[in-house]
Amino acid sequence: MTFTRTTEQSSNYEQLEKMSVHDLLTNINNEDKTVPLAVEKALPQIENLVSKVVEQMKKGGRLFYIGAGTSGRLGIVDASECPPTFGVPFDLVIGIIAGGDTAIRKAVEFAEDDKEQAWKDLSEWNINENDVVIGIAASGTTPYVIGGLEKCNENSIITGCITCNEGSPLSKTAQFPIEVVVGPEFVTGSSRMKAGTAQKLVLNMISTATMIQLGRVKGNKMVDMQLSNVKLIDRGVRMIMGEIPVSYDEAKALLEKHGSVRKAVENFNK
CATH class of the missing domain: 3.40.50.10490 (Glucose-6-phosphate isomerase like protein; domain 1)
Incomplete structure (x- = not known):
């Protein structure tokens, strides 16, 4: 060729x-x-x-x-x-x-x-x-x-x-x-x-x-994303609310405690 x-x-x-x-x-x-x-x-x-x-x-x-x-x-x-x-x-x-x-x-x-x-x-x-x-x-x-x-x-x-x-x-x-x-x-x-x-x-x-x-997305969500600004933290909170029955403030507290959407959801009620 x-x-x-x-x-x-x-x-x-x-x-x-x-x-x-x-x-x-x-x-x-x-x-x-x-x-x-x-x-x-x-x-x-x-x-x-x-x-x-x-x-x-x-x-x-x-x-x-x-x-x-x-x-x-x-x-x-x-x-x-x-x-x-x-x-x-x-x-x-x-x-x-x-x-x-x-x-x-x-x-x-x-x-x-x-x-x-x-x-x-x-x-x-x-x-x-x-x-x-x-x-x-x-x-x-x-x-x-x-x-x-x-x-x-x-x-x-x-x-x-x-x-x-x-x-x-x-x-x-x-x-x-x-x-x-x-x-x-x-x-x-x-x-x-x-x-x-x-x-x-x-x-x-x-x-x-x-x-x-490699398992870095769950459903269609970036559950392992870095929480590097206010927009991403808010997105993470809303992802958690979509996965488990919690309020915005409860979801935010879970996110702050565990550091990622994935860990927050996985550790809910543990």
Whole structure:
């Protein structure tokens, strides 16, 4: 199969600077509507990877995301939201970006071109055979990400990837590739747009489905969420009221005593 970077192909739209704001927004929205359909086609690939992540986590493994630029930032966002949402340790899902934490806010020149650095970054976390590493790269050609997965493969560590080109070098490197082919961007080559949206949707699926499989959701509620602000405390109180016959004040007292919705409900009347 010949590898074609559809993410780099010319936009389907011309003379963007001559469009009205209305037309710009309408056309961007029309392009965005195609992304969930592209994700749908990749559901079997996503299922295979999530099943493996769950299997490894049940063995005590962790999930790592590695990426550069927008892809790296999206991995960090997903990883950082797992502790407050699901009450898991901060080091269960870990996002790593080429160029280090500085690159979260500001581009670090040529960081993505270092094929050796990702393994060095992963090694700082004492990565092992129970872990899973998912490389994120819209193009599927980022040296930092490919190099990291190659070293993981050599060290018997499960590898997956999320990319937006079919048949890319990254897909061929990952044991569990996910390819969401979204086509040319509205602004040619601006893969923070449809490709970035696709990656975010897939990351949502991976982390959420994994945490549900690990028992971190009850019914449809985030019973292990961190109670880090007034809104979340109120939500937790109302969750408790929905599970056991108590008043608002009684539910709040239980929540304050036990520290989580799950523990409050489990310890009711004990």
